[in-house]
Each structure stands twice: as structure tokens, then as C-alpha cells.
Amino acid sequence: MDYREAGVDIAAADEAKARIRALARSTFSAAVLSEIGSFGGMFRPDLTRYRDPVLVASTDGVGTKIKVAIEAGVHDTVGYDLVAHCANDILVQGATPLFFLDYIALGRMDPDRVESIVRGLAHACSELGCPLIGGETAEMPGTYGEDDYDLAGFIVGVVERVKALPRGVQEGDLLLGLPSTGLHTNGYSLARKVLFERMGHRIDTELPELGTSLGAALLAPHRSYLAALEPLLLRGKIRALAHITGGGFRGNIPRVLPPGLGARVRRESWAVPPLFRLIQRGGAVSEEEMYRIFNMGVGMVAVVAASDLHDVEHSLERRGETSFVIGSVVAGEGVAFE
């Protein structure tokens, strides 16, 4: 008996690694001191411009959005999602990315698929100036179905300690919503159940209200808010950020508010995109549950001083970024909708 009979194909793994290496190298900067294939990725951070640098690290997956990717046979967008999601998570602390690593586990080692996933990772990493310095690709027959896989991403960034967020949030501060590009990476178990099982749609069903196929709408990449927000962070114009991921508004906004403060959110202050309403109607999902699971069109919430609002809006506009005031910070706790 050999490894291949046990379901592990080392030749396919070597082929996948060779393709990963080339893609990852395209994301490298002079700070990367190792090649892909080393036991550890080596990164020499330039910390000279920091007085008191704090490393900020986060890990995440893309959940069952992968199931949609498999159904559609499109695997680069979930790679992109993974990086954007992780970068947004450390941005919440005010940090900009240093480097990224990925974990890909598959039921069957398929070099084409791995290459496609990593192409998406590398694309996002290049956009964010965040080299992909390492990763693991594991063939795990038995844990994953033959056509199935999972992804986890790990990011490390840095922030000047005194500039770390949240800081200085006060009653009366405004909540500025930045638009999402779709479901991002949350709520896919419910969305799939409603859209495919209950409503009987297929991945290639064209829906006029979405202006595209269901697959394309569901796979719309999770966007990164780094480019839009970095100038404002550097200028100290953001008091807190909440990435609207699993747990939705109630789960994420309070995470960045100090004790004794809550949020009031006016639901009518932005237009919920049609995809969310489609899921809500199709599954008879309560309004409450929708805002607990989905981003509802708002992917990132920035807390800004009321006196900075025009400055912040103007800065965002100049970068082609839409934003809308969705509420304010109030005495109390949690999130109250109105």
C-alpha cells in the first residue's frame, strides 16, 4: 500500500505547490526574506516610522460561500474574499497589513483549483500591499468530500499604539455606513437554503432584480475598506470601525463601543440591496433576524465625531467612496433600530 492508495497524492501536491509559489512571489516586496516552501515565511518589518508598534493579527474563513464557489466552479473570488475579510478585521483596530498566510484543505488535491484560489488570494494581496508569505495546502480525504474544500486566512498588520482603534468614542458621535458589495462572507448557510432549496433557484438562474445570475451575485467579492479609510485613519478622523460580519449589526457594532454607550441605527437611512430582500421574502425571514445575520448593504461602520462629518465625507467622496449616516452613538448599550 502507498500514500496514493490512502487518498493522498503527493505528485499533485507538488504540482499545486509549484503553481502557488509563482503566484505568491508576485505579491512579494523587499520585506519578504523567504521563498514559499520554507518552513516559515520570513518578513522584515520596517518599524522605523513607529514609536510603539503593535502587531494586530486576525484569522477568518469565508464560511459556506465556498459551497457557492464549488457549485459555480469559480474559485478565485473566495480567495479574494478571504484576504479582504481579514484585512478589514485588522483595519477595525486601525492596523494596516504586513503579510498574509493561507490554509487550504481539500478532499482531493486539484492543482487547477488550488491555483485558482491562490490567484484570488494573490490578487487581493497585491492590491493591499500585503505579501502572501506562506500557507498550507492539505489533502484530507474523508474530512472533505471529493469536490469540497475549506479556506482559512491569517493576516498580521501593524498600528502605532496611540493610534489604535477604538479610541475616544463619545455619545453623539455619528455612525457612517460604507456600502458592501453583497453578502460579503456571511449568512451563506441561510441564503443557500432559502434561494436554492426553498425557492428552487439554480446557480445560473438570471434574476432581473439582481441584473445578473444568482451565482454571480452571491460570489461578488468581499471588498476591502483599506484604501477608502487609510487616509482618514492616518489623520485621526476615525474613532472606531465595526466590520459587519457574522452577528450583523447587533453582534459587531457594540464590540467597538465603550461600556455605557450603544448605537441607534435608522434602517431607512440607506437602501437595502435587492439580494437581501430576495432572501428575506423567499425565506420569510424576520427583519430582526436579517440584521442579525447579514450586512444588509453596509459592510463597514465608521464612528466619527459629528464635527468631522463633512471632512470625512469629503475625503471619502474624493476617493469615489459612497457613505451614508446610518445613526449615532447614544447612552445605553447594544443596538436600537428605528
Add this chain to the structure above:
Amino acid sequence: MDYREAGVDIAAADEAKARIRALARSTFSAAVLSEIGSFGGMFRPDLTRYRDPVLVASTDGVGTKIKVAIEAGVHDTVGYDLVAHCANDILVQGATPLFFLDYIALGRMDPDRVESIVRGLAHACSELGCPLIGGETAEMPGTYGEDDYDLAGFIVGVVERVKALPRGVQEGDLLLGLPSTGLHTNGYSLARKVLFERMGHRIDTELPELGTSLGAALLAPHRSYLAALEPLLLRGKIRALAHITGGGFRGNIPRVLPPGLGARVRRESWAVPPLFRLIQRGGAVSEEEMYRIFNMGVGMVAVVAASDLHDVEHSLERRGETSFVIGSVVAGEGVAFE
């Protein structure tokens, strides 16, 4: 419809998070500036004793060893494995750990199981002085069977640039093997197929040659070599390290040798533990394939100058560490067994 009907239990997730938080906190040092539950974990590294600090990061899983954990109903050891494996990977570059993050994905959110996994993580993190500063716990019905899960770990360490390994490896250097505690985290797909399917053993089969049950032997935790090797690294007595993981001897030793140099390994220089021989006999696995998949009793190989051998052996002995010269660095490439 709600999230729970779609297979995602937010209440169970909250319960799991609460238990994780307490365990993770037990690993914290003063360098950790965030609580578990922040979007990103914040770590303030003390880099004052480094002239030119290089961050070294690695990610890994524990492969289908998880299947054995599930079968045995024991989940803390795979948590321990994950940390030890990652710490060994950065040790190969000469780095000592700064912090760790984990990704746990399950078919069904089971707070007891998550707690058990994280207890193992926290135990290893405490031992290694490497705080667990963040993680993700994802319920992914459909990707994982109801009783199934996967783990990925992510570690960041630091090394003084001029002390990074490998450095100065020369022809004539000796290969010093450090014993493994079992299969560590590699080869489980083959081991399970041979032991359970072909040989018909069960997880609780007591095997006299192992002196324990098969489950206990297979779940023996992956050991960390940090404590044994750190003093030698600080004194510059190690030229290279190879962590014997997936790919075995041929896959891992050449990764740390410079071009033009290979390794000669004398198989008779150490006693291969009975578990490996059991798998080999039971599956009629070739000797070649065994050394390509398994560590065969040697979990870490250190490359040392011949003139340092006695010093190194003495230092290891003083720490209660066994070691054996298993071969040498020779002109050529790859690994030649004799």
C-alpha cells in the same frame, strides 16, 4: 426561517466563545493588549533586544489525525498538536514564538468539543510562552459532517536576522536526530487505512507491542522542540533544522540544505518505534514509502558542525533530551539512505 433552521446555532457559538475567552486569557502575557472577541488580536512585541528583528510566520493543520480524535472522543491533544507543529516550523528558521491564532471549523457547533480543543491549544501555548490572541470558530453545516471538524493554526515568531537558520551548513556537518513521540501529525490517512481498514483494529484495541491502546498511541501529542533547542540556538550551535513532517526525510531535509549539498542518512542509527513497523507490516508498505510519509521516530533533525557535536549532545543531555547522529551532510543533492 432563521439561522438555526439553516444549521447555524448562534447561541451555541456564543457559549463556545465564552469558554474560549477564559482559556485563551490564561495564556496571556503583558504583551497582549486585546481581549479575545476583538476583531484583531493586539500584541506589543518587545523588540528592544533585537538589532534587526525578522518576523517568522507559519500555518498548518493536523491533517486527518482529527479523524482519530473524533473516533476516540478526545479533542485536547489535537489542539496541543497544532501549536507544537507550528512552533516547530518557525523554530526551523531559528525563531521563537510571539503569539498564536487558531481556526476551528465544525459541522455542528459543540461548545464542549470546542472547549476541549482550545484547552489543548492553551496548554501548549502556555508551555511555549506563546499567547493565544485570537481565532475563528465557524459552524459550517454541509462542508463538514455533523461530527466532523478541521483545525488550522497560525503562529508568528521572531528571530534576529543574522541568527536566522539555515546558516553556514557545510559538507561534513552531522545530522543529529531528535526523537518524535509518535506519528506527530503526518501520515494519518495511510495509518488509518492500514490499521483500521486492513488490519481490522479498533481505536480501543490494546496492542502489547505498543504498550497501550491504538487510539492512545495514534493520539500521542506532537512534541515541541523549542525547550530542547532554544539554548543551542542562542549560542549559535545549530546550523540548520529540519522538521520531519509531510514528505518525510526526502521532503524535508533538503529544504534546509544549500545547493550542491545533500544528506546521507544511516537508517540503522536509531530504533524505529514499533508503531511505524506495525503500519509497515500491516499495509505491506515499502521501506522507501515509509520514510517518505512518516518521521519514523525522528521528529526533528539538527545540522551541527562536527566539532560542536559533543557540546551539543551534552547540552541536550542536560535537558533530558535524547539524540542520535543519523548521518551527515555530503556533496550532492537529496537524501541518500544507507
